[in-house]
Amino acid sequence: MTTAVRTARTRLSPEARRAQLLECALAAFAEHGVARATHSHVAERAGVSVPAVHSYFRTRDDLVAAVLSEVEAYLLEIVSSSLGGKKSVPEALRALAVNFSRDARNKPDMMKVWLDWSTGVRADVWPRYMDVLERLHDIAQKLLERGKREGIIPSGLNAKAAARVYLGGGHTVALMQFSGAGRGEFDAVVDHLVRNAMGLGVGEPLPE
Template structure:
């Protein structure tokens, strides 16, 4: 028997998860069956279960999809001069990206994940990892801005981070319900709202 490499295992898991993501976005979590995922991935049920113990385990892993990329984006933003520049760069990546056609299915899936966290503790726990990562990164940028004098010293850094996160979450919800939402105008208004209250 040839040895199965770690790269092969990861590639197969990625193939299955991509198929599951496509099905979940199209049909919803609870309407999607393992057979649907098998057909999408062109694999047997036995092959699927070699890599994931259940559909719920796939749903939970959806939450951590892209976590490495999130860290890389924040590392790049931290290198920018001011907190305003860093946050505007993050807005470009995390908010303006929502406008792209290829992100529409991801937006729908994210809203479904929020709903799933209300009934599935495992999904909630998995979802909190990336969200905590984003909140910590935003808070770090705000605190750096306070030290450098370009963010108001009286601002509550932790909750400024939460408000910035909520602005993105709100757009995700609006975009999922109304795909014609103008993301550029949303970002411009967001900058106007935060400019006087947060930045000096």
């Protein structure tokens, strides 16, 4: 009876339980992929019954939507916070690459789900990713347009195309962390991404 009372007292609130299940879902999706993770995988990680997971995420579509919402919010936050503010254009571009690298170490599940989602050209989840990607491109494009107005980026640079290529480099940075690339190699890739986004040649000094 004492054990039962203690269990009841430590029972999670609905909000806390949902947060726990969502964290476990992110880990399950990182391990099994967006296309294959199930309620059972989440239940096993959380130490609860499968029906308990269904009570918070009724269908697999609900589960997928909840996980992808977490990844979407993460991507929008890290890109907007890294590229926004009063940082110089080179500082902002470098900051995003460094932050992606950091989170590949500190938030590997989030990054793995992002990488999997970004390559899953499937009818049900792909349109949503393309919408997110367009919003991210717009954020990066605005930064590059600012650089053009400040005269530190060539006026003829296609800012939208450069934004697409630059954000595509985020995949490379994350994958380098997962593959254990050395610091020197990482710095060289980041320098190349920044220069390419700003339309600068190799060896050309970065503006302050």
